[in-house]
Amino acid sequence: MRMIVIGGDAAGMSAASQARRRLGRDELEILAFERGDFTSYSACGIPYWVGSLVDGPDELIARDPATFRKDGIDVRTGHEVTGIDLGARTVTVRNSDRTFTEGFDLLMYAAGAQPVRPPWADNPASGIFGMQTLGDGAALNAWLSSFEGGGRGGGGEGRDAVVIGGGYIGVEMAEALVRRGLRVTLVERSGQPMSTVDPDMGALVADAVRGLGIELRTGVTVQALETSDDRVRAVVTDDGTIPADVVVLGLGVRPNTALADAAGIPLGVTGGLATDLRQRVTGPDGVVDGVWAAGDCTEVTHLVSGKTMHVPLGTHANKQGRVAGINIGGGYATFPGVIGTAVTKICDLEVARTGLSSREAEAAGFRFVTATIESTNRAGYFPGAVPMTVKVLAEKDTGLLLGAQIVGRAEAAKRIDAFAVAVWNRMTVTEMTALDLGYAPPFAPVWDPVLIAARKVADKI
Template sequence: MTERLVVIGGDAAGMSAASQARRRRGPDDLRIVAFEKGAHASYSACGIPYLVGGEVADPEELVSRRPEVFRDEFDIDLRLHSEVVEIDLDRRAVAVRDTDTGAGGGGGGAPRWEPFDRLVVATGAVPNRPDVPGVETEGVYGVQTLDDGTALLDAVAEKPERAVVVGGGYIGLEMAEALVRRGIRVSLVDLAGQPMSTLDPDMGALVADALRDLGVELHLGERLEGFEESGGRVSAVRTENRTLPADLVVLGLGTRPNSALAEAAGIPVGETSGIRTDRRMRTAAEGVWAAGDCVETFHLVSRRPVAIALGTHANKQGRVAGINIGGGYAAFPGVIGTAISKVCEYEVARTGLSTTEALRAGFEPVGVVVESTTRAGYYPGALPMKTKMIADRATGRLLGAQIVGREGSAKRIDTLAIAVWHEMTVEEMTGLDLSYAPPFSPVWDPVLITARKTAQRLEELRGRD
């Protein structure tokens, strides 16, 4: 008897799950139907700032696979403009409506019911929207989906003079740069005292300097109070200290798991509001998997649940779910919070825990910052970079690391991520056999220098005990 797999969500996690399940089970054994409420599927949301900034010329360049590829080559029935509005676990069906017409084919405009034997919930994340007056005003944009990106691109084409970005996380900073590239005057508002609050303050200060060099006007430590409008469009952003004129506003306040649909169906969610799964991405509901930005995962250093919205995790989790649905075995081990971004000429990266996060997790962190260069100092094009390592005072274990520097700096975070993943001590890291040639690194790579300096600092502290 042919089983029916329904996938809710047509981006990274959902389509990875569908594709992996198809590779292991043919269409005579498993029919796969995927519902995506937007106009695009299987695209790179991380590329949206570069679309808005002009580095990417066309939205279609961000699409990994077009719908007809899934239909013709994978025999996956991908249906766009189709929003799942309810999951009925007893009925083993989902209610679907057409996002263009609002109808579902169920009679009287009611949603239609689509049966499933197995279900993957891959509903992604939703942007955090501040609960302030005027947030629904036209001209206030969130940036989560490719549809959001194309809407913002259309707004930028109208040649606005002034923009305000609310929020100083990765998306906020990338969008600020994108708008500056378009010749728009940009102000950034954030309640935090520094941008990129996932970094330690000393490293975040470097990012703030980079933004100011770019021409972004920073208003840090200011509470947002609302949005003003004129003629039906946003005209200003009001904080506790000032009113900033704005022709458009971009919200970069982060995201939260889009788990409401699952929770309403009785599928348990965790303390982060993400859907709870086991390592095989199975939920507590029989025959129901979840993957991607909508789920709660496990931080391997803090040993606590986290919800981190990244395409890398979504693809891996979707793959794990699909393999298991297809009859194989796969598990998702957890995360350590590795991330990387760019602000103008500066590269920013982090992995593991920040100092604040390490304290909350019960460690006694010791942080050391080392300034170095991306290449041998005498080699043309050597650029400055700063590396910070955070180690546990008791054991010397590397808990986290951060990098801020010019071109050629940030991908060193991958070496540090491997060290964090394998619970290496900074003393062990001093002996790592890293590559060396003057065009790529000083003879002592910044990773090795910082490990050595951190190990020395730990020895000094132990000498005082």
């Protein structure tokens, strides 16, 4: 049999690797097409590369094409799949030299996501960057280095950068550009950065962003990009015009499923591919024979709200790809869904969430209560103790833990994992108050912030 993989990043190559582990080369031929130049890399690390915190791109690559080829996976970079014919079981592929077709028995669709680009963002002028691939990171780094090296009028100092979009990537990129010596303005259409957390927690994030010297403009809509001499010069908004020598777009992503849609492969309600628990593509008529999908091109089930969502994260892509590869190889594995766990860092401020936010809980129809507490990461008398804020949501009648959010300094964000395990296992906040968490003054107060928050919301039930 032959399996063709569309997409050479986390999901596609995890699937290929797992299938190869279970089926020998004479049982399954694996051919993977990647339109970019890299395989299996950490896109989440790009802001830290741009901010000169890590070297790249080699440091961000988990496995290169040569390694996969040694394992019997024929990876071809610089090859874009442009068409799928399910009836003929072929794909059309284009590279720099030619266009050709290849046949398949099994198809692994792992084309990832594509950036959201409003009409005003489709501008060919230089100095405008997305932040989706290692190639995007390399292009921005080259541009910034030309400032620092004296090109285009001098170093980064005194240059203006505008980051559009205040989500995870936008906030991280704004910090990275500050580190590179630019004046940075962060523009967000909603009323707060990091809209995945509640407004009171988002206000803490906003304070941290402004504390870095970033000009934060919320509730502002971008209308156009001003350019001249083939370069970006300014960002036009409904709240005025902002000078810009460089613009970074962080407007989110959507599933990259146009190729699947054109081939007649059914899409789900979010525009992503719908799959069953084993990552087989499904539609109104059931499983699509021989077609699997994983990663940012798929939609997932939120296990708390029950809603179908598009949640593009490398953690999910790796897990889904692994599940698909195990099943393709004759084993059995499932991917049940997600609970919305995510963390990030703005300078020394850590932000984390899991489960549902208040807005999401309301949309799902829950009656719930919340409690917000202030605590510290260590015993108050121990050196290095710093504050953190923890917010917990619980169902009003049952006490079922619905979600949690944490904003704090050192050692704050990873405390969300205790909440994530509790949400995953449908624990009540009363049950959480008895958790046997580790204690010693260098690591936690005698009452860990997790336990304090659970107890406070349990008192409201």
